[in-house]
Amino acid sequence: MARPALTREEVLAAAADLVRQHGPQALTMRRLAAELGTAVTSIYWHVGNRESLLDALVERTVAELGEIRPVGRTPAGRIVSVARALRRRLRDHPHLVAMVHERGLTERMFLPAQQALVHEVHAAGLRGTRAADVVRAVQFQVVGHVLVERNRERAPAQHPGEEELWGARTAEEDPALARTLARAIDTEKLFTLSVKALVAGLLAGARDGESDSGSGPGPDSGDRTVSRAPYPQ
Structure with missing residues (x-):
């Protein structure tokens, strides 16, 4: 029986699984093709090069999270x-x-x-x-x-x-x-x-009625510097 046609979502899902299990360094086009049982050219056709694949994977992750x-x-x-x-x-x-x-x-x-x-x-x-x-x-x-x-x-x-x-x-x-x-x-x-x-x-x-509707810092904030949120790696 012929394999059903590969979809872009299947490629991204398999790429996400590879990264989740082994880290970004494990995500190569050749390994991804092997995981999906298809040719490397098929991966390129669906998602472009590796950088395009990473961009699409990041967008997918942002949406899911x-x-x-x-x-x-x-x-x-x-x-x-x-x-x-x-x-x-x-x-x-x-x-x-x-x-x-x-x-x-x-x-x-x-x-x-x-x-x-x-x-x-x-x-x-x-x-x-x-x-x-x-x-x-x-x-x-x-x-x-x-x-x-x-x-x-x-x-x-x-x-x-x-x-x-x-x-x-x-x-x-x-x-x-x-x-x-x-x-x-x-x-x-x-x-x-x-x-x-x-x-x-x-x-x-x-x-306690302490709500502050102003747009500036509160009276106890001093000259605080707002830093960007950290993230887990």
Whole structure:
């Protein structure tokens, strides 16, 4: 039986799988053709050269990562759901996210998640500078947590490890604390705990009447320099 005609979407999906599993360096036209069981010329016909393929793959990744739908009964709960979804997607696609960053599309990739956060922050009663601060704080919390997770995963084995370092003396006679810090970290649980606490504190201003509708920096912002959001690699 003849193989069904190859489509551009099949080429991009196979390319994304190669990058996801082995990194961008594994994506060659010859290897991609072998994965698809077709000729290299067929790959060129569908996506052009390797640079065109990478550009198309980045656009596809940006579109996929942008589809985040908040869930929950309250603005706070929905903000947390956006943060959790964004963390999962960054964790699941590190090589693809790195490619997006290298092509200068990081801000565009984060825009849909930021827009979802803006909607929920407005629903919570915050606007202006304080609303923007919430959006950025949540985004940086997500990205920072993912960076720490990946750094820990790639670190060499530790000698001594946490289980050896935490005892009665280092824990200031708090055995429950020592036992917990000696155990492996449940990163999902820790992330959810920290982002819930962050969101609760940030949204407290809505209840206290601290909303700021101005477009400039808040009274406590000083001469802060706004930096671009980091990204996980």
